[in-house]
Amino acid sequence: MEPIIEVKDLYRSYTTYRGSLRKQKITVEAVRGISFSVQPGEIFGLLGQNGAGKTTTIKMLITLLAPTSGTCRVLGYDTFGQEKYIRPRINFIFGGESGVYRRLSARDNLRYFANLYRLDPKERERRIDEILELVDLTDRADNLQETYSKGMTQRLQIARGLINDPEVIFMDEPTVGLDPLGAHMLRQVIRRLRDQGKTVLLTTHYLPEAEELCDRMVILNQGKIVATGTPAQIKGDAATLEDAYLNLIQKGETP
Numbered sequence: 001m002e003p004i005i006e007v008k009d010l011y012r013s014y015t016t017y018r019g020s021l022r023k024q025k026i027t028v029e030a031v032r033g034i035s036f037s038v039q040p041g042e043i044f045g046l047l048g049q050n051g052a053g054k055t056t057t058i059k060m061l062i063t064l065l066a067p068t069s070g071t072c073r074v075l076g077y078d079t080f081g082q083e084k085y086i087r088p089r090i091n092f093i094f095g096g097e098s099g100v101y102r103r104l105s106a107r108d109n110l111r112y113f114a115n116l117y118r119l120d121p122k123e124r125e126r127r128i129d130e131i132l133e134l135v136d137l138t139d140r141a142d143n144l145q146e147t148y149s150k151g152m153t154q155r156l157q158i159a160r161g162l163i164n165d166p167e168v169i170f171m172d173e174p175t176v177g178l179d180p181l182g183a184h185m186l187r188q189v190i191r192r193l194r195d196q197g198k199t200v201l202l203t204t205h206y207l208p209e210a211e212e213l214c215d216r217m218v219i220l221n222q223g224k225i226v227a228t229g230t231p232a233q234i235k236g237d238a239a240t241l242e243d244a245y246l247n248l249i250q251k252g253e254t255p
């Protein structure tokens with residue numbers, strides 16, 4: 001089967017300026033030559049310490065950031081140059097960021113985003129009701145977002161990320177800020193998406209969650225991949241995934 005996500009020898013660096021006059025040029029190599037592929041219908045995890053390069057990788061995959069070198073393909077198209085074929089068919093959910101309009105209700109937020117995807121009005125209303133139900137926001141759907149708790153806002157984000165019925169969904173720390181029940185609900189949503197044949201790529205710092213959800217994963221350390229495989233393969237002889245993870249990270253510099 002053709003991979004739905006294919007990353008080959010991908011690099012990304014950032015240039016920043018430091019010092020009192022911001023004259024000192026600093027290059028940060030965020031992603032340093034990574035390769036992996038994801039098959040349709042997989043839940044695929046991207047794990048690693050703060051600053052490992054996970055969000056940078058996701059931003060390249062969702063066509064928001066150009067690679068410094070290497071290739072990054074989604075649904076068979078280059079994420080840089082062919083983004084117009086990719087964008088309608090994917091979506092993303094970033095944990096802990098707002099990205100929705102405070103002065104609109106959940107329903108009106110979803111109408112706004114549905115219109116960006118040019119959903120037909122009848123189909124739009126049906127889809128909005130269905131998603132509100134899925135994220136358990138039906139009761140508060142007509143209140144302004146500014147009256148929502150953090151977790152409710154996060155659930156609205158999740159709804160926004162599903163509005164165009166994406167084939168591939170990218171989730172960067174999607175359970176951040178959710179209470180245990182909300183996180184449980186989201187994991188169920190993620191599994192249901194896989195059962196519908198969707199592909200999900202997610203990051204999380206919560207290793208039991210990664211173990212429970214992911215079919216396969218990569219572990220990034222300082223911009224390089226230090227392990228790839230199923231949770232069981234990565235665990236190997238270690239007692240827990242966390243032990244295996246810590247061993248990999250503490251080995252320090254990668255080969």
Ligand SMILES: Nc1ncnc2c1ncn2[C@@H]1O[C@H](COP(=O)(O)OP(=O)(O)OP(=O)(O)O)[C@@H](O)[C@H]1O
Pocket residue numbers: 014015016028029030048049050051052053054055056057
């Ligand atoms: N816009 C930017 N300008 C300069 N440096 C950046 C920028 N964005 C990210 N970086 C740097 O790139 C590296 C990777 O960052 P990235 O956000 O991809 O990590 P991450 O794995 O998502 O971390 P976290 O778990 O904290 O979210 C870090 O050293 C970070 O400081």
Ligand SMILES: [Mg+2]
Pocket residue numbers: 054055056172
């Ligand atoms: Mg990040």
